[in-house]
Amino acid sequence: MSSLAALLPALPAAGWLVHARWLHSRLATARRDPLTGLWTRDAFTRRARRLLRDERAVVVLADVDHFKQINDTHGHAAGDVLLATVAARLAHGTAPGGVAGRLGGDEFAAVVIDRDGTMADRLHTLARVLARPVDTAPDVHTTVSLGWVRAGDHPGEDLSALLRRADEAMYAAKRSGWSGPRRARLGRLLGSVAGRRPGRRGAA
Numbered sequence: 001m002s003s004l005a006a007l008l009p010a011l012p013a014a015g016w017l018v019h020a021r022w023l024h025s026r027l028a029t030a031r032r033d034p035l036t037g038l039w040t041r042d043a044f045t046r047r048a049r050r051l052l053r054d055e056r057a058v059v060v061l062a063d064v065d066h067f068k069q070i071n072d073t074h075g076h077a078a079g080d081v082l083l084a085t086v087a088a089r090l091a092h093g094t095a096p097g098g099v100a101g102r103l104g105g106d107e108f109a110a111v112v113i114d115r116d117g118t119m120a121d122r123l124h125t126l127a128r129v130l131a132r133p134v135d136t137a138p139d140v141h142t143t144v145s146l147g148w149v150r151a152g153d154h155p156g157e158d159l160s161a162l163l164r165r166a167d168e169a170m171y172a173a174k175r176s177g178w179s180g181p182r183r184a185r186l187g188r189l190l191g192s193v194a195g196r197r198p199g200r201r202g203a204a
Helices: 002-007 010-030 041-051 067-074 076-093 119-130 159-176
Strands: 057-064 099-104 107-113 144-150
Touching: 041 099, 041 107, 041 159, 057 076, 057 119, 057 159, 067 076, 076 099, 076 107, 076 119, 107 159, 119 144, 144 159
Parallel strands: none
Antiparallel strands: 057 107, 057 144, 099 107
């Protein structure tokens, strides 16, 4: 009886611990995009801002080319598989230490620390990897346009401004018809805003 009495005060604490772990799990799930498993825009933004304290940080914006055509040709299920595949490859390509998120539709972003100055080469490799067919559906594939900017080139600019620069670079690459990554130019912003272009599919 004395043993049971000794356990009783611990039961409420144990219950709160279980509840706290469950709540933490639910919050973590809410911060993840349900289709791709990447961070949602808000969760990505919080983590990206921390990484941008390092001047070696690089901001990358990725947009799937001809995504509507993939949906029209193969169906939305195939489009979803393509998005999930691109997300997994992007997350792997920006690890370790980086953060990747889905901004919405077929647009993704990442921030990674370029510790050895090889980011340009790494992004060229990543572009080739992203263009590979989906492992489970060889007919489903397309290129992915990449734009990137080094935070140290634009001291004092926040994540929003750096994303706009990466956005400009990404669309310059898309317009050129070349799927390789494009680095943001120096100088003033041209005024494009990432995520506000017409004809984009909303988040799944």
